[in-house]
Amino acid sequence: MNVVKPINILSDGGSENKGELLSWINNIQAPPVIIKITLQTKDFLFTNSISENTHSIYKTEFLHGKYSLNEKTHLKDLARFVDYYNHHRYPTDLFGLTPFEVVNGKIPDKNHFKEKIQEARKNRVLVNQQWKSFKGM
Secondary structure (H helix, E strand, O other), X not given: OOOOOOEXXXXXXXXXXXXXXXXXXXXXXXXXXXXXXXXXXXXXXXXXXXXXXHHHHHHHHHOOOOOOOOHHHHHHHHHHHHHHHHHHOOOHHHOOOOHHHHHOOOXXXXXXXHHHHHHHHHHHHHHHHHHHHHHOO
16 A cells, blocks of 8 residues: 655744745645644754755845746856855854855954954044045145
């Protein structure tokens, strides 16, 4: 006897998990589906917020709101995104390092830009003073 096992979908209740998701499941004639909508709880400590954040970076920062035209360009875009994300993006919490550099052993240093920031602060004061004296002429 062929018994179809249900697909269990664990969701954080975000809007992307309603409407279109259920329509898609019905469209592909999936086996019976159990949808468990949950938020982070003591029983389930992990959510998909990391993947959602990465997807948001992909859509907004990398694609700038554009869409992939077809599957071929989408796969190329994803490959370029992985390179961008790992080698050319500098998350603030890595203090001037890329994720690839951290994975390969570099340690983020919160004081890495301290001298540059102090120098920029001094220069900004000088520029503002020059502007004030120029306007007073």
